[in-house]
Amino acid sequence: MRIALATAIAAFTLDEDLPPLRAALEARGHHAEPVAWDDPTVSWARFDLVLLRSTWNYTQQPDAFLRWCEAVADRTRLLNPPALVRxxxxxxxxxxxxxxxxxxxxxHYLAPGEDPAGFPAFDEFVVKPCIGAGSRDTQRYTAPNRAAAVAHVRRLLEAGRHVLVQPYLEAVDTQGETALLFFNGHYSHAIRKGPLLARDGEATRALFAPEAITxxxxxxxxxxxxxxxxxAIPGGLPLYARVDLLPGADGPRLLELELTEPSxxxxxxxxxxxxxxAALDTVLATP
Known part of the structure; x- marks a missing residue:
């Protein structure tokens, strides 16, 4: 089977998952080829399957990315599928x-046109866009810097972006974040991410913020x-899912459910x- 490992032009040399994944797929008899979703010269119909992997710049053009997903799915099979990605x-x-x-x-969510100061008072909190990845445009604030946070929210809203504000869970600084990886619903492994966001620091300008992984x-x-x-995933268990949890005072809390382009x-x-x-082969063998 010819499989496209969908990445981005800017991510070709950054995705450390691609070499081992390509080797594992080819060991099972597949031809696997990293291809950039934002390369307009690609003929996606020549692949039997397109796997979404490191399409990390989609947040800069989300509508174009979703249209691309639908177009690919019209020509071949896309995993995870477009409805779930949307x-x-x-x-x-x-x-x-x-x-x-x-x-x-x-x-707490804010939509364009709403008051950028219309979120609860927190001692410490995080502002991020609702469509975002890799900690881009994401910052951690303390209560004395609420005015800077409101200005951040205003910039995002004026750019037509929806905004998410969450309290910062202080145990993250000592315990980190846990990401659990599941393939076709079966647990594979987990990693710890060290704390990413500096208190009252600046948002990363890179494709993604550097991470301390163990x-x-x-x-x-x-x-x-x-x-x-x-x-709770709509439509049943997908090929891959990453569940990102933070330590809360009353137990683990879901930070994100990554079903689109997770590392x-x-x-x-x-x-x-x-x-x-192996999980992919099981999915492919299912009618």
Whole structure:
């Protein structure tokens, strides 16, 4: 089978998952080729399958990216599928999961035209766009710097972007973030991310913020929350899912459910690329 590993022109040399994934797929008899979604010369119909991998710049042109997903799906198979991608690329999905009873980091949303100061008072909090990735346009603020945060929100709203404001969970500074990786609904591995955002610091201007990654064994409580989150995914279990959890005062809290272009951290978990390839073959064998 000819498989396109969809990346971005700017991410070709940055995605550390691509080499081990390509090797694992080719060991199972597939031809796997990294291809940039934003390369207009690509004929996607020549592939039997397109795997969304490191399309990390989609946040700068989300409408074009979603149109591209639909166009690719009209020509071949896209995983994860367009409907799921459309739902997952806008962090307002977190509000839906919270309404369903899942333990989500408390989230307050602002839409263009709304008061940029219309979010609750927090001692420490994070401002981010609802469509965003890699910590771009994301900043951590303290209460004395609320005016700077309001200005940040105003810039995003005036650019036509929806905004998410969340309290900063202080345990992140000591415990970090846990990301659990699931392939076709089965747990593969997990990693720890160190704290990313400096207090009252500047947002990254790079494609993504540098991350301190180490392997991690999730707690029983983290597994329990992750499985509840997976069960709430619209349309059933996808080929790949990454559940990002933060330590809250009352237990793990969902920060993000990554179903579009998450790093899968193959270099930190021996055998994980092979597990992904096996999961893909299982999906392909299902009518």
């Amino acid at each position: 739902w997952n690329t806008d962090k307002r999905y977190l509000g839906e999961l919270a309404q369903a009873g899942l333990p989500v980091v408390p989230s 392997p991690r064994e999730p707690s029983a409580a983290e597994f329990e929350v992750a499985h509840r989150v997976l069960a 899968l951290f193959f270099p930190f978990a021996p055998g994980s690329a092979e597990r992904f390839a």
